[in-house]
Amino acid sequence: MNKNFYDAIKERRSIYAISKESPISDERIKEIVEDIVKHVPSAFNSQTTRTVILLGESHDKLWDITMEALRKIVPVSDFASTEGKINSFKGGYGTVLFFEDFGMVESLQQQFELYKDNFPVWAVQTSGMMQFSVWTAFATEGLGASLQHYTELIDAGVKKEFNIPSTWKMMAQMPFGKIVAGAGEKAFNPIEDRVKVLK
Template identity: 60%
Template sequence: MAKDFYQAVKERRTFYGLSKESVLSDDRIQELVSEAVKHTPSSFNSQSSRVVVLLGEQHDKLWNLTKEELRKIVPAEQFASTEERINGFYNGYGTVLFFEDENVVKGLQEQFASYKDNFPIWSHHASGMLQLVVWTGLVNEGLGASLQHYNPLIDAAVQQEWDVPASWKLVAQMPFGNPTAVPGDKQFSPIEDRMKVFK
């Protein structure tokens, strides 16, 4: 079901409506994410990106955990809308957690001191590229996904629940599953305001 690269990029949208079914096997999901982790570029070939893939009950556990962390800080009278949003992610099939290994970043800062301030920035560039590759890959094979950021609120709970190394800093969460609703129209700023060409 491979598509033209740019068509796949265009079809990568934020899908909030998800179901607990998957058109892909667990093995295929693992393969897709693994290939993305292996082949997505990183500055100085640092390979600082890390992922945790949560499927089935482990995925459910993440979003229940997130809901309980939010319950601690969201006023009770506003919690219904928060719970509804989290339930939308819970209704998915799985979640990819994206991390950056700070030990790798610190090692590069020590090794290349003149670029020290840039390595944390470049690390996030690598993570962003990985997120796009995984997201586009999932959508390209028939799943829907979105990108969420409940860090640092859930960092400690995630680290404890899944025994994540202390040096792995949580960057984003990507719930996915079979899409149950089509994303709305996307608005685009004029391309001439965003791109310059000189010949």
């Protein structure tokens, strides 16, 4: 689906009401993620981002792992809302997991001593660009998505379940699926407080 770049950015929203359907094929989902991982820039062309696309049972398993991790720390009296939220993500079609390979980051720190403190920061910046790009691309294809950060709670369980290398640091989870209900109105702070032009 071809859309103006600026319109695509405006249409990218956090969509929580998603279903176990997709308006595009699994192959197209894979193609989108591959193209973005290939072409989004990274410092020193380091290409440290890694992604895992979970579909079907693998997607369900991720959110089962998350549910059980949360069950251990959320009080029983408060768990109903947590359970509802996790089930809404599990109710989607799939999830993209975003990682940065910190084995490569450490290697770059050794190679370029002068910039060693910057490489972890640059890896986070690269991951943010990747997440935004996939999210926006999904929106242009009619997929609803949101960005989640259960990272520390589920990192060990996810790595064990899906055989993820130990050097990959999980950055975010992006559940996606066919849009059941759109996002509500979004409030914006005054743009003049956020953008300055100096001459």
